[in-house]
Amino acid sequence: MAIQRSKITIVGAGFTGATTALMLAQKELGDVVLLDIPQLENPTKGKALDMLEAGPVQGYDSRIVGTSDYEEAADSDIVIITAGIARKPGMSRDDLVNTNAGIVQSVCEQIRRVAPESIVIILSNPVDAMTWAAYRTLGFPKNRVIGQSGVLDTARYCTFIAQELNVSVEDVRGFVLGGHGDDMVPLVRYSSVGGIPIDTLIEPDRIAEIVQRTRVGGGEIVGLLGNGSAYYAPAASLVQMAEAILKDKKRVLPVIALLEGEYGYRELFMGVPALLGGTGIERIFELELTAEEKAALDKSADSVRSVTAVLSSQ
């Protein structure tokens, strides 16, 4: 039997979607279908063709197709959903909930039809609630519906720690738990540089500043860009998750998963450390938390619950 290449569909060919497509191709993780609305079919085809034509220069053979036709997404192994609107300065991610819920639901109806065995990764904001909306519409098992927040939030946190200590980002480890909002929970006790706990290397007031900068890290970029939100680091985060799945790497990454009792929460999609492998989320790790950490996670869970509740009437 011929060995098949993996197929990855990205719905939403805007900043995050197109950047993700390029990064997936650069790593030759599979063939890429970049899909957007019919009104943007030509620009989507143009982006895909432009990326394809970078292949001979960069040395990748991934096929990249731009389309608005869901039949092209048939039997995808992974579907990444970036469709929706992004926030502008002065907005919170939660302000996007009504518009993006409609978009995510309509996208998921198509995905359920054409790629019923796929593993779906959601990026659209507010992402914890959008992952719940996707799960509800797709009807897939919970291991195959995953939201992206923690890889990005942790990457920002690790960037700031590496800058503070002037060390390689490769030696920094950390974890950010909770919802993808300003009350997310960077776990200082589980953060280290070359195995050395950061609280033995950085003064408490500087750690507090790094934690706060991480929490509002998305907003910092929104403020600088002026007309949209981050896309390079979000795309890199999606690619890391896709790679963990496609290569069955069993990576331990913070992802948005359905919690059914873990950390004391039920019926809630929120960021927790999980094992990502060939079947999607293969395990959720429950870390021991101090009372203070648990209180911070409870606060974040409350925020996620209130934005997710908006969807129950839809």
Ligand SMILES: NC(=O)C1=CN([C@@H]2O[C@H](COP(=O)(O)OP(=O)(O)OC[C@H]3O[C@@H](n4cnc5c(N)ncnc54)[C@H](O)[C@@H]3O)[C@@H](O)[C@H]2O)C=CC1
């Ligand atoms: N979870 C996270 O960590 C992050 C989430 N985001 C979110 O990702 C989303 C996308 O961000 P960007 O790519 O910067 O926005 P963008 O505006 O550049 O691209 C969004 C694309 O979605 C398309 N789209 C809209 N409705 C669609 C539909 N029904 N079917 C197919 N495509 C559709 C638009 O035409 C547009 O091309 C936003 O909601 C943003 O807030 C962005 C960065 C990080």
Ligand SMILES: O=C([O-])CC(=O)C(=O)O
């Ligand atoms: O901030 C935003 O709106 C986009 C996002 O989720 C992030 O960059 O973390």
